[in-house]
Amino acid sequence: MRKSVFLALLAVLVGSCNANPPSAYQHSRDQFFAVIPGTIFDDDFYPCFRSANGQPTRLSDAECYRFNAPQRMRGVWANGFEEGRFYPDLTTRPGETASDLCLEVLRTTPVPKGQDRLFDIEPGKTSYILLDFVGRRTSVAGRYGHLGLAKHLIIVDRVVSAKELN
Numbered sequence: 001m002r003k004s005v006f007l008a009l010l011a012v013l014v015g016s017c018n019a020n021p022p023s024a025y026q027h028s029r030d031q032f033f034a035v036i037p038g039t040i041f042d043d044d045f046y047p048c049f050r051s052a053n054g055q056p057t058r059l060s061d062a063e064c065y066r067f068n069a070p071q072r073m074r075g076v077w078a079n080g081f082e083e084g085r086f087y088p089d090l091t092t093r094p095g096e097t098a099s100d101l102c103l104e105v106l107r108t109t110p111v112p113k114g115q116d117r118l119f120d121i122e123p124g125k126t127s128y129i130l131l132d133f134v135g136r137r138t139s140v141a142g143r144y145g146h147l148g149l150a151k152h153l154i155i156v157d158r159v160v161s162a163k164e165l166n
Contacts, residue, residue, distance in 0.1 A: 020142035080126030102145025
C-alpha cells in the first residue's frame with residue numbers, strides 16, 4: 001500500500017514539473033517551482049508567474065530566463081502567427097530544414113527606419129526575413145517558444161538590418 005501511494009505521489013510530482021530545468025531561470029523562486037509544482041498550493045505558483053493587483057501575470061522572457069551575453073547574429077527568421085523559428089547563418093529560405101531556435105523581437109526593439117513593417121505578422125502568412133541583429137540566447141537548453149518546441153530562445157536587442165526574402 002505504501003509503495004503505491006509513493007509511486008502515485010511521485011507520478012503527480014514528475015508529471016506536473018516544469019519542462020525547463022531549474023538552472024534555466026534567473027530567480028530562485030522560479031527555480032524552486034520548476035522542481036516542486038506550485039500548483040499544489042495555488043495556480044499562481046508556476047515559474048515566472050507573479051501576482052500583481054490580485055491578478056496573476058507572467059514575467060517577460062528577458063526577466064524570466066538566464067541568457068548569454070549579447071552577440072551579433074545573422075540568419076533567416078520565419079516570422080508568422082505562432083511561428084518564430086530562427087535559422088542561423090542561413091541566407092535563403094530554409095525549405096524543409098528544421099531549427100531548434102525560437103526568435104523573439106519585441107515591439108520596443110530598435111529597428112532601422114523603414115524596416116519596421118517587416119516585423120508585422122499577417123494572418124495566415126509566414127514571412128522569411130534575412131536578419132542581422134544583436135541578441136541574447138538562453139544559457140540553458142530547455143523548452144521555449146510556442147508550445148515549448150524550441151531548444152533555445154533568442155531575444156533580439158537591436159536590429160542591424162532586415163530584408164524580406166521572396
